[in-house]
Amino acid sequence: MTTSLADHLRSLPDESLAALLQLRPDLVVPVPADVSALAIRAQSRVSVARALDGLDQFTLQVLDAARLTRDADSGATSTEAILAMATGGARPPAPALVRGAVNRLRALFLLYGPEHDLRVVGGVDEVSPYPAGLGRPAAELDVRTAALCADPAKLRRTLLAAPPSARAILDRLAAGPPVGSVPPGALQAPAVGAEDTVPPDATNGGAPTGSPIRWLVDNRLLVPISASRGSGTVELPREVGLLLRRDTGPLGPVTTTPPPVSAPPREAKAVDSAGAGQTMEVVRHTEALLEALAAEPAPVLRSGGVGVRDLRRLARVLGLDDPTTALLFEVAYAAGLLGELELTGTATTRYGGDQQVLPTGGYEVWRAMSLAQRWEQLARGWLTMTRQVGLVGQRDDRDRPISVLSAEAERAGAPAARRSVLAVLAELEPATAPTPDEVLALLEWRSPRRARGREVAHREVLSEAAQLGVTGLGALTSYGRLLLADVTDSDERGGDPLGLLSEAESGDPSTAVRALDALLPAPVDHFLVQADLSVVVPGPPDPALAGELDVIAEHESAGGASVHRVTTASVRRALDAGYTADDLHGLFRRRSRTPIPQGLTYLVDDVARKHGGLRVGSAGAYVRSDDEALLTEVLADRRLEPLAFRRLAPTVLSTPYQVNRMLVALRDAGYAPVPEDASGSAVLARPKSRRAPGRTPVATRALDPLATPKLAMPRLLGVVEQVRRGDKAARAARRAPAVVRGTPGGPAPVTGHAEALAVLQQAVRDRALVWVGYVDAHGATASRLVRPVSMGAGYLRAEDERTEMLHTFALHRITAAVLED
Known part of the structure; x- marks a missing residue:
C-alpha cells in the first residue's frame, strides 16, 4: 500500500503535490526527505486524523461508503460503487453531491487512484475502525456467527424472535458504535440447578426473559470480543447491523446539508447595541478587578493558582458572581494585564507560596487606550488562551478544587473550540441568533469528530461570548465577526510570537476596533458638578479625565453615565498627590459644564487651609507647626494620648511611634497633617503602584496551538522541488x-x-x-x-x-x- 501511494504521488505534476501540501500543511513539517517519506507521512495515524477532523458528516459518510464497498481481495473500490451505496438509502442524495465529496477526499488523498480503482489510505482504518458505525464481518469474529449470517432466512427468523429488551440493545448498537460494555454477570449463565435471578422484563409482557445480552450471545447475534468473570465487551457483526438498517440504508440517514436554524434573524442594530453595551461593562469590571489586585495582590497557592477565598473577595468587590470573576481573571491574565511577582527574601504569602498576582506594567498602557482597543485586547486574549474557565470550581482527578490560573484548567483544544463555535455563528445570516441546541447540531454536522464529547465546552463558549460582548442577543456582532476573521487570518500566518503585528496595529486600529468605536458613545472630557457635590460623567470618560477623577473624587456608581462624589477625604487625597487649591479650582472650572457650587469651593479652600498645617517627620516621629496653639491643642487631645507626645520645642512634638501610625491617628482625630522629608519638603502621597513583570499576551500566539501555518503556493512548489530532488537521490542510492x-x-x-x-x-x-x-x-x-x-x-x-x-x-x-x- 505504501509503495502504491508513493508511485501515485510520483506520477502527479508538481502543482497537484503542492495542492496536497496546501490542504494538509502538517505534511510539510519537517520537509519530507523524498516521495516515499511523504507517502508514509500522508498515511500516518496522526496526519490522517487531522485530515478527518476537518470533514463534515456527509463527506465522512461518503468515505465510509468507499470503505464498505472495497473488494475483499484487491482492496479497491470505484466511484460507481460509492454512488450505488450512498444513494441507496431512504432519502438518497443527488449523485453530483456524492461526486463532489469523492473529489474532496481525493484532493486530501484519503482516496487516491483513478475512478475505477480507488483506494483508501491505510491510516483511515486505524483512526476509525468501524466504518459507518458497523462492526467487523462475522467471518472475522466467530465461525458460528458467520454460519448464521450465511443463511439470510435463518438470520431474519432469529432476529424476529429476539425479545423486546434484546431488540432494543440491537437497535442501539446498530446506530453505532457497534461495540458495548457488558455489566458483570450479563454473560455468565446461572449455575446448574440455580434459578436465574434476572427480574421480569416489563417490555416482554412481564415474563422473565433472562439477561437480554446473554440471549443475544447465545443466539449468535452478538459476539463477545473480551470477557472476564461474566463481564467484558461485545460486538455486533456487520451483517446483523446491515439487516437492522434495511430501512435507512447501510450508511444510516444521509444528510447532505447542515440542519436548519429556526430562529429568524434579529435586527442587526439591536444586536450590535446590546454587544457594545456589554463591552463597556467588561472593560469597566476588568479595570476594577485590576485596581483591586493592585491595592491587595492575590497570593499564589503553593500548588499553583489563586485560592477560592481571594476569588470570592474579588467577586464581592466587583459585585459579580464567582464564575464571571474567574472569567475576567483568566482573560486579563491571558491579555498580559496580570502576572506573578516573586517575593524577595524569605517572605511568603499566607498560603506558603512565594508569589503574588498583581497587574503588570502593560496595565498602564492598556488604561491609556481607547475603550474599543481595550476590549479588543481582552477579546483576543479570550480567543487564544488555552484555558477552559468553566472548569474553575470543579474537582480534578484527585478530588481537589480547580482554582483560577491553576494548571488543571489548561486545555490545548480550548482555542479551537471557541473558533469552531464562533465560525458556526459567522456562517449564518448576520444577526441570526440560534439556540444553543441548534449550534451544537450545526457543530455536529460540520465536524463530527471534533464536536463529539465537547458539548459542555461549546455551551460554555456561548455563555462566555455573551458575557464578553462578542455576541449580543444570542447573535454574533458585526465587530465580533471582524475580530474572528482577523484572528483566524493571524492563525493561518502562524501567529505573532514576536509581537510585531501588535505594534503595527497600535498605530493603525483594526477593523474590529473601528467598527466598535462607531457603536460606542464618544469619550467625554467633561463632567457635570451637582449642588450635592456629586460629579456626573455623561459617557465613558477619556483616559485623562478618568485619571483625574480617580484622585479628586470617590466613585459611587457606573453605567452609561458614571457618578462620583467629592468628599473631604478625596480633596485631601488630591492635595497629598501634589495638587494645590488653585489647581483643583482650575480643574473643576475646566472640566465642568455646569457652574461650580459654592459648597465645593468652600470645601476645597477649607481642606487646603488645614492641609500642611502640621508637618510630620521621623524621629521615632515628630510633629512640627508654626502655630503653637495648634500644637498645644494636639498635645492636650485625649484621643492622641496613646501616641505619648512630648514637646521638644514650642513648635515641635515627638513620639516614639512610627510616622505612618501617627499620621493615621492624627487624621482620625480630625487633623490634616502632611509628611515631610529630612529637608523639610512635603512628601507627595501618591500611592506607588506595584506591578508584576511584563508578559506577552497570548493573543500573539497561534489560535490553534496544533495548527501549522499555511504556506503560499510558490513556497510549496519549492518544497515539492526539494522532495523531488531527495527522491531522485534516494532512488540513485538504491541503484x-x-x-x-x-x-x-x-x-x-x-x-x-x-x-x-x-x-x-x-x-x-x-x-x-x-x-x-x-x-x-x-x-x-x-x-x-x-x-x-x-x-x-x-x-x-x-x-x-x-x-x-x-x-x-x-x-x-x-x-x-x-x-x-
Whole structure:
C-alpha cells in the first residue's frame, strides 16, 4: 500500500503535490526527505486524523461508503460503487453531491487512484475502525456467527424472535458504535440447578426473559470480543447491523446539508447595541478587578493558582458572581494585564507560596487606550488562551478544587473550540441568533469528530461570548465577526510570537476596533458638578479625565453615565498627590459644564487651609507647626494620648511611634497633617503602584496551538522541488552497488525505505539487533547498531547496548535497516 501511494504521488505534476501540501500543511513539517517519506507521512495515524477532523458528516459518510464497498481481495473500490451505496438509502442524495465529496477526499488523498480503482489510505482504518458505525464481518469474529449470517432466512427468523429488551440493545448498537460494555454477570449463565435471578422484563409482557445480552450471545447475534468473570465487551457483526438498517440504508440517514436554524434573524442594530453595551461593562469590571489586585495582590497557592477565598473577595468587590470573576481573571491574565511577582527574601504569602498576582506594567498602557482597543485586547486574549474557565470550581482527578490560573484548567483544544463555535455563528445570516441546541447540531454536522464529547465546552463558549460582548442577543456582532476573521487570518500566518503585528496595529486600529468605536458613545472630557457635590460623567470618560477623577473624587456608581462624589477625604487625597487649591479650582472650572457650587469651593479652600498645617517627620516621629496653639491643642487631645507626645520645642512634638501610625491617628482625630522629608519638603502621597513583570499576551500566539501555518503556493512548489530532488537521490542510492558489511562504522544500507520498515517491525517483535541507516539533522548519513524497542507515531525507539542509551529516530529519516549477522 505504501509503495502504491508513493508511485501515485510520483506520477502527479508538481502543482497537484503542492495542492496536497496546501490542504494538509502538517505534511510539510519537517520537509519530507523524498516521495516515499511523504507517502508514509500522508498515511500516518496522526496526519490522517487531522485530515478527518476537518470533514463534515456527509463527506465522512461518503468515505465510509468507499470503505464498505472495497473488494475483499484487491482492496479497491470505484466511484460507481460509492454512488450505488450512498444513494441507496431512504432519502438518497443527488449523485453530483456524492461526486463532489469523492473529489474532496481525493484532493486530501484519503482516496487516491483513478475512478475505477480507488483506494483508501491505510491510516483511515486505524483512526476509525468501524466504518459507518458497523462492526467487523462475522467471518472475522466467530465461525458460528458467520454460519448464521450465511443463511439470510435463518438470520431474519432469529432476529424476529429476539425479545423486546434484546431488540432494543440491537437497535442501539446498530446506530453505532457497534461495540458495548457488558455489566458483570450479563454473560455468565446461572449455575446448574440455580434459578436465574434476572427480574421480569416489563417490555416482554412481564415474563422473565433472562439477561437480554446473554440471549443475544447465545443466539449468535452478538459476539463477545473480551470477557472476564461474566463481564467484558461485545460486538455486533456487520451483517446483523446491515439487516437492522434495511430501512435507512447501510450508511444510516444521509444528510447532505447542515440542519436548519429556526430562529429568524434579529435586527442587526439591536444586536450590535446590546454587544457594545456589554463591552463597556467588561472593560469597566476588568479595570476594577485590576485596581483591586493592585491595592491587595492575590497570593499564589503553593500548588499553583489563586485560592477560592481571594476569588470570592474579588467577586464581592466587583459585585459579580464567582464564575464571571474567574472569567475576567483568566482573560486579563491571558491579555498580559496580570502576572506573578516573586517575593524577595524569605517572605511568603499566607498560603506558603512565594508569589503574588498583581497587574503588570502593560496595565498602564492598556488604561491609556481607547475603550474599543481595550476590549479588543481582552477579546483576543479570550480567543487564544488555552484555558477552559468553566472548569474553575470543579474537582480534578484527585478530588481537589480547580482554582483560577491553576494548571488543571489548561486545555490545548480550548482555542479551537471557541473558533469552531464562533465560525458556526459567522456562517449564518448576520444577526441570526440560534439556540444553543441548534449550534451544537450545526457543530455536529460540520465536524463530527471534533464536536463529539465537547458539548459542555461549546455551551460554555456561548455563555462566555455573551458575557464578553462578542455576541449580543444570542447573535454574533458585526465587530465580533471582524475580530474572528482577523484572528483566524493571524492563525493561518502562524501567529505573532514576536509581537510585531501588535505594534503595527497600535498605530493603525483594526477593523474590529473601528467598527466598535462607531457603536460606542464618544469619550467625554467633561463632567457635570451637582449642588450635592456629586460629579456626573455623561459617557465613558477619556483616559485623562478618568485619571483625574480617580484622585479628586470617590466613585459611587457606573453605567452609561458614571457618578462620583467629592468628599473631604478625596480633596485631601488630591492635595497629598501634589495638587494645590488653585489647581483643583482650575480643574473643576475646566472640566465642568455646569457652574461650580459654592459648597465645593468652600470645601476645597477649607481642606487646603488645614492641609500642611502640621508637618510630620521621623524621629521615632515628630510633629512640627508654626502655630503653637495648634500644637498645644494636639498635645492636650485625649484621643492622641496613646501616641505619648512630648514637646521638644514650642513648635515641635515627638513620639516614639512610627510616622505612618501617627499620621493615621492624627487624621482620625480630625487633623490634616502632611509628611515631610529630612529637608523639610512635603512628601507627595501618591500611592506607588506595584506591578508584576511584563508578559506577552497570548493573543500573539497561534489560535490553534496544533495548527501549522499555511504556506503560499510558490513556497510549496519549492518544497515539492526539494522532495523531488531527495527522491531522485534516494532512488540513485538504491541503484548503487552494495557495500560489504562488517566495517566498524556499520554497514551502508542498500534496502529501500519500505523494506527497512518491514525489517524494523520484525526486529521489534524478535528483539533483534539491527543496523539502522539514517539522515541526521545536518543532512549527513550515519548508521548505528541498536535493538528496537517500539515503533509508532512516526518514530522508532531503540536501545544502544554499547552505551545503554535510548535513541529516537524519525521514520522518514531512516534510509534502510539491516539485521546484524
